[in-house]
Amino acid sequence: MINDEQLASLNKAIVEDDTLALEYLVLDIKPVDLAGFIRYQTTQAGLKLLTYLPLEERADVFGHLNVVTQCELAEKMTEEGLSQLFVHMNSDERADLFNELAEEKRQSILRRLAKEEREDIRRLASFEEGTTGSIMSSDYVTVVAETNGVKTNIAQALERVRHTAPNAETIYQVYILNADQQLAGVLSLRQLILAKPEATVDQIMTTELVSINAAEPQEEASRLISRYDLLALPVIDDNQRLIGIVTYDDAMDVAEAEATEDMHKGASIGPSDEGFGQATIRNLYSRRVNWLVLLVFANILSGAGIAFYEEMIEAYVVLVFFLPLLVASGGNAGSQASTLMIRGLATGDVGIKDWGKLLVRELIVASFLGLTMALAIVGIGFWRGGIEIAQVVAYSMFIIVIVGSLIGLSLPFVLVKLGWDPATASGPLVTSIADIIGVLIYFAIATSILAF
């Protein structure tokens, strides 16, 4: 992180337009930290800072900015400057940026690039957002297993690694290709430097390898990297040809973004590329309003349920005292169950096939929870309304907690079966459904016990 002293010096140098001080300062700051600083600067100041960096580092810092800031800066750059940046950026990052630029800008950049780069950008930019293809990089090291019938040996492979190293995102995994460019195996640099130089590559390469198709969702790539502790995951096309890699650091970013998205969904908030700190008012409004309004209409059903029992409420107005507490308890227990379920599904800890088993367990857990909460509340029921109200409240609590929990556990499953994201079973949605059912259960039990 940038310390306070560095921050003060940076700000001073920018205000005073002190070129020398800036050039000196940026030497000591890591690219990602410099990017963090630039995010909070005006486009003007950001551009100025970037120009003081050597091209390699400039591309590195630029790559750490989010796409919104990148676009703002790109707008103000010369086409020559932007093209240079494109040449030095990581292949996956520049493809993302490319997708966000205006058509005119894209064409002018492509025109300035060499054929190879141009094709690389076009190819990577063609994958749909959210797929593994959209986050893969084309900067990796490959070695062909044999050339014209002669098998490649370790010394030759190492030579090739040394040669490719400056342009590769990772050289710690070397992918071995057969004559059809298909992925035949992998060698770690560890294996390479420990093997005898004259051994052939196909003798020591690992052939049991984990790979992924470019069309698979990026979460799946992230999950595989995490599960198998991979440094990089090779990405293949439908013909088993190696077309890219996803590195562990991109997998970490995907996992973080997915967790954020799931947490937001859990509170009925739509997804966004903008971080919360920088999000605009329009962005926040539009991500929140839809569900809020939808839930209002769901809650009208609760109100309608209450209105249906209007006469009973007039006769026993004490029932209203317990209404918020009972329906909230069903919603809370339901949110707990749905959250456990959604996260369990997301981490692969439970699967769709486990529903029956989990439902039985949930029934038992919820029964104990309902019993505990009924006991917690029965005395207050007696105090406020006598023995009959105490009974109504205790029985209602017991049943509402069980029903709420079972709904919470089941909703994510139902959504998956419908082809939706289970995380849509947000706390507010589960709570609203549990509220409606809670109202009905409460007044039904009251009707039967109070013989109204």
Add this chain to the structure above:
Amino acid sequence: MINDEQLASLNKAIVEDDTLALEYLVLDIKPVDLAGFIRYQTTQAGLKLLTYLPLEERADVFGHLNVVTQCELAEKMTEEGLSQLFVHMNSDERADLFNELAEEKRQSILRRLAKEEREDIRRLASFEEGTTGSIMSSDYVTVVAETNGVKTNIAQALERVRHTAPNAETIYQVYILNADQQLAGVLSLRQLILAKPEATVDQIMTTELVSINAAEPQEEASRLISRYDLLALPVIDDNQRLIGIVTYDDAMDVAEAEATEDMHKGASIGPSDEGFGQATIRNLYSRRVNWLVLLVFANILSGAGIAFYEEMIEAYVVLVFFLPLLVASGGNAGSQASTLMIRGLATGDVGIKDWGKLLVRELIVASFLGLTMALAIVGIGFWRGGIEIAQVVAYSMFIIVIVGSLIGLSLPFVLVKLGWDPATASGPLVTSIADIIGVLIYFAIATSILAF
């Protein structure tokens, strides 16, 4: 993952006690997948499978099991077998297991190990759970910058890497120590294989490095690794001496566990080491019951608020129709705000110092949200209760949504100031608080407009 065919063959081989088939089958299955399979077996079957594995792989598979299953298996192993496993396990995993074993078992294992291993286990096991020290590994490669005044060169460093490789978790980062065992720099294997063999280590090593004190929380280690895209993070003691490393794969596990814990907290569920799939009824009950009961008592306040306005409800029973809808909306908007805030703080996207700025933005966003929702509901208010009720409902909605949102945004900050985890500001808690305040706002506005 294990495919269905492999699964069927594994089960068949276990039932039939078919040693040969088992030995052959496990060759093709990755350690983590085999561990996943063993988790769902009886201890007996798990032990049988493990014995068919060569010691190295057995330790690898065993290391991928969770600590609960490890302990169950360890109970049934001979002391000799368990000690052998300890020798071959990763240093961080064995220290975790060691901490869970009975004192008697610990002593018997320590007695069977060499002095160096014994001290390593004691040292790693001594760090408190949740600290960086508790997840660090001691299997890394170090090179001293100079010996007796002679500087180490690249060829010597590479020789040392080759020599240490079989026991190191990663050889891709080589840590350079000064004479006091302090961390002086780092060399990546990439730098090593590209450098001239006769160059000295201190000429090319990176001295600007990111490190962490062993006492820092493990989330901080995970965050640094993610932020700076590190393969491994060196861990130092108070005297800057290198005492361990945290690898990127452990950082991914920490990040996933932290996200799970935060999501669970967001639904008022306590933390646990057990996954949801395997959790016992007792575990689930105890993690859920405390907050549920606490929230019941919070909701009694809502009930009390309603009871306070009993006479008004008897006069205008239509007010009850809108009660669930209004208080739920405040709770929903509040949950959204608290979730955005909590996740923003967790990912470092916003900081405590940003509160004022964020509060102003939230006020504007919530005003628009409140206005939208008031408009959505005003017609129904008119239909159910005429112009005055429509006014009461619309004004209440507007104010309740704003107040709920501001509470949701602020609660995580207040908790941080009190030294608590901001994630404690769960959806159910925010909803309960918003409910109480919603009831009061609603009836206060009703009192004033209806001139009751």
